[in-house]
Amino acid sequence: MRSVKTGPLNYDNIPEDKAPETAATGFVKTTFECDLDEPLALEMLPDGNLVFIERKGAIKRYDVAAQQLHTVAQLSVHVINELGLLGMALDPQWEQNHWIYLYYTRPGTREINRLSRFVFTGDSLLLDSETILLEVGLERDECCHYAGYLKFDAQGYLYLSTGDNTDYDGSEGYSPIDERPDQTMGDAQRSAANSMDLRGKILRIKPLPDGSYLCPAGNMFSPREVTVSPLAKALDAYLFPNNQTAPCLASHNTGRPEVYVMGCRNPFRFSIDNRRGWLFWGEPGPQAGVPDPKRGPQGFDEINCARAPGFFGWPYFIGDNKSYVDYDFEQKKSGAHFDAQHPVNDSPRNTGATYLPPAQPALIWYSYGSSVEFPLLANGANCAMAGPVYYSDQYPVESRFPDKYNGNLIIYDWMRNWVMAVTLDSLGRFEYMEPLAESIELSKPVDMLFDKNGALWVLEYGNKWFTQNADACLSRIDYIPGDGIEEQVAENAAPDVYWNFGGKNRSFYQPGEMAQYQLVANDPEDGSLADGRIQPADMFVHIGYMAPGADWQKQVTNLKPQPTPFARGKQLIEGSDCASCHAADRKVNGPAYLDVKRRYQGDKSAQARLVQKIIKGGKGVWGETVMSAHPQLAPADVADMVRWILSLGDYETPAAQGIYRFNPPADKEDGGIFVFHAAYQDRGSRHGQPRTGSETLVLRPTTQLATQADDFSKAVRIVRHPRNNTTAVMAELKDQCYLVFKQIDLRELGAVIFGTVAAEGSMGEASIEIRLDNPDGQLIGKAHVPGYAAVKKNSLSELSMEIDRNVWSKEQALHDLYIVLRNPKNPSVPAAYLDWLRFEFYNSTL
Numbered sequence: 007m008r009s010v011k012t013g014p015l016n017y018d019n020i021p022e023d024k025a026p027e028t029a030a031t032g033f034v035k036t037t038f039e040c041d042l043d044e045p046l047a048l049e050m051l052p053d054g055n056l057v058f059i060e061r062k063g064a065i066k067r068y069d070v071a072a073q074q075l076h077t078v079a080q081l082s083v084h085v086i087n088e089l090g091l092l093g094m095a096l097d098p099q100w101e102q103n104h105w106i107y108l109y110y111t112r113p114g115t116r117e118i119n120r121l122s123r124f125v126f127t128g129d130s131l132l133l134d135s136e137t138i139l140l141e142v143g144l145e146r147d148e149c150c151h152y153a154g155y156l157k158f159d160a161q162g163y164l165y166l167s168t169g170d171n172t173d174y175d176g177s178e179g180y181s182p183i184d185e186r187p188d189q190t191m192g193d194a195q196r197s198a199a200n201s202m203d204l205r206g207k208i209l210r211i212k213p214l215p216d217g218s219y220l221c222p223a224g225n226m227f228s229p230r231e232v233t234v235s236p237l238a239k240a241l242d243a244y245l246f247p248n249n250q251t252a253p254c255l256a257s258h259n260t261g262r263p264e265v266y267v268m269g270c271r272n273p274f275r276f277s278i279d280n281r282r283g284w285l286f287w288g289e290p291g292p293q294a295g296v297p298d299p300k301r302g303p304q305g306f307d308e309i310n311c312a313r314a315p316g317f318f319g320w321p322y323f324i325g326d327n328k329s330y331v332d333y334d335f336e337q338k339k340s341g342a343h344f345d346a347q348h349p350v351n352d353s354p355r356n357t358g359a360t361y362l363p364p365a366q367p368a369l370i371w372y373s374y375g376s377s378v379e380f381p382l383l384a385n386g387a388n389c390a391m392a393g394p395v396y397y398s399d400q401y402p403v404e405s406r407f408p409d410k411y412n413g414n415l416i417i418y419d420w421m422r423n424w425v426m427a428v429t430l431d432s433l434g435r436f437e438y439m440e441p442l443a444e445s446i447e448l449s450k451p452v453d454m455l456f457d458k459n460g461a462l463w464v465l466e467y468g469n470k471w472f473t474q475n476a477d478a479c480l481s482r483i484d485y486i487p488g489d490g491i492e493e494q495v496a497e498n499a500a501p502d503v504y505w506n507f508g509g510k511n512r513s514f515y516q517p518g519e520m521a522q523y524q525l526v527a528n529d530p531e532d533g534s535l536a537d538g539r540i541q542p543a544d545m546f547v548h549i550g551y552m553a554p555g556a557d558w559q560k561q562v563t564n565l566k567p568q569p570t571p572f573a574r575g576k577q578l579i580e581g582s583d584c585a586s587c588h589a590a591d592r593k594v595n596g597p598a599y600l601d602v603k604r605r606y607q608g609d610k611s612a613q614a615r616l617v618q619k620i621i622k623g624g625k626g627v628w629g630e631t632v633m634s635a636h637p638q639l640a641p642a643d644v645a646d647m648v649r650w651i652l653s654l655g656d657y658e659t660p661a662a663q664g665i666y667r668f669n670p671p672a673d674k675e676d677g678g679i680f681v682f683h684a685a686y687q688d689r690g691s692r693h694g695q696p697r698t699g700s701e702t703l704v705l706r707p708t709t710q711l712a713t714q715a716d717d718f719s720k721a722v723r724i725v726r727h728p729r730n731n732t733t734a735v736m737a738e739l740k741d742q743c744y745l746v747f748k749q750i751d752l753r754e755l756g757a758v759i760f761g762t763v764a765a766e767g768s769m770g771e772a773s774i775e776i777r778l779d780n781p782d783g784q785l786i787g788k789a790h791v792p793g794y795a796a797v798k799k800n801s802l803s804e805l806s807m808e809i810d811r812n813v814w815s816k817e818q819a820l821h822d823l824y825i826v827l828r829n830p831k832n833p834s835v836p837a838a839y840l841d842w843l844r845f846e847f848y849n850s851t852l
Contacts, residue, residue, distance in 0.1 A: 033443035034484050039068060039075050040537050042478035047094045047155065048453040048465045052101050057126075058453075058465055058480065059108070061090035065131055068480060079131035084111040089146055092119070092154025097213075098162050106131070107139075107213070109154045109166060117146045119154065121166060123213065137217040140166075140264070142204045148173045148191045151272040160280040163212050163222060167287065169272040170198040170206035170320065175625060175632055179294030180301040181321045181330035185353055189335065194321040198269055199351045201227060201261030201358030206320065208273055208287065208312075210266035226268060226315040227261030234263070260359050269318040269365065275391040275453065277415070284434055285312040286369075286415055288390035291324060293623055295374055295637030300340040302330030307390035308368035309417050311434050317363045322349050325371035369436055370417070370428070375638040382426065382439055385638045387583030389420035393454045396427070401460030407485045416442060416454070420467070421583050423448045447531050449477040449539060460485070469538065471587060471595040476538035501529035501686045501699035504818055513751040513820070514845055515668040515680060515705045524663040527699070529688045535662055542662035546685045551670055554677040554714055562683050562702050575650030578643050587633070590654060597628045599651045606652060616648045617641060668705070677714060680705040704749060712737040712840040715745035715825070719781075727839050728800045729763055736763065737840045741772075741833035742826070744781050745840070749820040752813050756848040758787060760805040764794040765836035772829040772837035774805065778813070778821045786810045791827075791838045802841060
């Protein structure tokens with residue numbers, strides 16, 4: 007290979023190699039953009055292009071045809087905890103008015119989330135066009151639950167979801183109903199169960215051109231249409247004329263006219279079924295791993311369906327109306343269970359109705375462990391999301407999903423990365439579910455929509471919280487029919503592994519040369535090193551020197567990865583939700599594993615304590631961030647996970663990129679080779695066993711003895727022959743004899759110089775050829791061999807052969823080089839003795 011020029015080495019200059027595209031049927035995922043910074047919401051423009059937002063304030067437009075991403079604007083937002091730019095929706099009349107609605111946390115001292123309308127034209131968001139529709143007061147300095155999703159229905163009503171804005175730390179994973187005077191943030195009764203508070207709700211309004219909005223009749227507390235001026239200036243007059251309850255409302259159902267659904271914990275993603283008039287949403291649940299008779303049920307995530315406005319239980323009920331206990335945090339005493347038919351909000355912080363409507367049960371509910379009612383939902387950390395409803399007749403036959411999904415609700419889990427298609431009966435009751443695009447791998451899907459062709463666009467948040475992720479991507483899932491089969495499932499495909507030297511030759515070196523390399527690994531199911539879903543530690547990497555004459559193929563076959571200490575624990579962690587909060591070498595939401603190892607190094611009791619901490623959850627050691635409980639994990643498995651964490655740093659992980667200097671050992675004979683070998687065994691799939699992809703490069707000195715060839719034809723004799731008053735070991739060549747140098751990179755190969763000695767009695771009619779891949783393959787160079795009479799007896803001649811530049815390849819293809827002697831007039835006698843070869847390169851120091 008070519009020497010690297012003097013100067014700084016920059017990995018950004020190494021071109022990225024991509025795995026080749028292959029034809030497929032069934033569900034196929036295409037990724038368009040990655041390395042996004044906390045993408046949250048996705049919309050499609052009428053022209054088929056896409057707009058999405060990132061939490062730190064970026065509004066981005068993706069041109070599908072040109073495959074170009076453009077940052078439209080950077081909105082100034084207050085970024086803390088889960089706050090920032092949270093929601094986006096395009097006006098139904100966007101082609102006429104170019105209005106976009108954004109829900110964001112306003113910077114400054116006022117603690118509010120703001121719903122505003124802006125003008126979005128071309129590739130510009132006019133920030134000075136802001137029209138403020140609605141503001142939601144909040145406490146923002148303690149975490150969490152803000153929701154913030156926006157979506158229009160077919161009637162032009164805009165829905166906005168808001169979380170309960172409650173700190174769940176003090177409730178130990180059960181209901182946060184702490185009424186102590188100094189625990190305002192620990193009481194969700196002030197928000198989700200408070201009819202006069204906009205938090206913990208899904209709101210429904212109709213924006214009007216002048217910046218006011220209409221609260222439609224049929225909202226939870228609106229028996230008639232109510233028009234609210236900007237910033238709700240007319241709201242108090244409507245609700246409390248003459249400082250009394252509005253005459254059209256009874257005292258037991260007074261509430262904000264914007265409220266469509268209340269009693270929500272964090273309705274992070276919702277969907278509107280315009281044909282049936284139903285509202286679906288996902289509800290991440292609390293962290294209690296087990297039920298407690300003194301407190302109430304374990305935590306459940308929910309998928310809810312509102313066929314009409316109503317109260318959906320939080321913080322008094324969860325799942326299928328499992329009731330919490332009226333717990334006194336001051337006295338630490340348990341009262342009675344709440345009554346789902348007659349919920350009462352008697353919190354001193356409640357400013358709305360005391361008596362609430364009957365609680366509505368969830369459509370689907372599941373916890374950390376395996377669900378008896380919904381066994382397909384697996385187990386582990388959870389975060390339920392509701393996606394769109396699919397109606398196949400809205401899309402072209404040739405591109406739509408199979409008709410069996412017609413009318414199905416698409417749900418997904420942000421932590422578990424599955425997508426399900428749910429079938430409901432005519433009353434909106436659960437019938438059954440099945441995995442959708444089961445073979446597709448996702449990395450925390452955070453939003454999704456169907457385009458006009460029926461393809462499913464997915465916004466992937468990426469594996470780690472609160473940071474830019476290499477696997478945070480904009481992707482699309484298409485359905486490709488195949489031979490009348492609704493979904494043809496392919497066997498697990500083998501990964502592609504490639505040593506990238508930045509376009510430089512990958513077959514030769516000079517002693518002392520320095521090479522900059524980067525491994526490329528792509529797997530259709532597992533992802534790639536580039537997107538972060540394959541980690542460098544997942545690769546088996548070997549770089550080593552082998553002496554001249556070594557059987558490198560046999561030695562590579564015998565190479566085995568060194569076992570990773572406590573490898574089972576590492577595998578268990580990779581299969582869990584731990585990567586969402588932790589990385590090996592840096593803080594994410596929780597501490598780096600290496601920091602955990604350093605803190606507990608030498609502490610013999612740490613193993614047992616950490617096992618219990620992971621199973622039960624908790625906080626305090628690394629600040630106030632809460633670690634979720636993991637009751638579904640077996641103690642023996644958690645023990646293996648802890649052992650792996652506490653072993654980090656005690657061994658070296660293989661390098662997937664680096665700088666390597668070719669320094670043959672001083673005590674070894676010149677002419678040895680350097681072997682670069684890398685392999686990746688994928689994780690398999692539901693339909694195939696794990697497979698391994700690998701690549702082995704053999705880098706040779708630019709000058710090679712002929713006897714160091716990888717193979718010879720049968721007629722070649724290795725002989726000792728006098729050369730310039732010495733004796734050398736040479737290859738004796740007759741007509742049709744050949745030597746083979748295997749797997750050679752032809753890039754920039756300009757010439758090959760041969761050191762030959764003419765055979766005594768040769769007639770001078772011989773020639774040496776280089777052919778590709780077999781003795782009669784493509785001719786890429788030819789040189790004349792002088793006759794014995796034309797040179798000094800037994801002296802060395804240098805023959806120069808120019809190589810055809812048309813065979814230079816920019817791809818990763820390697821070829822076997824056949825060095826063939828032709829002497830048709832005297833086929834039975836030797837024509838030359840070949841001593842050595844030297845490979846020379848254009849634009850190179852080799």
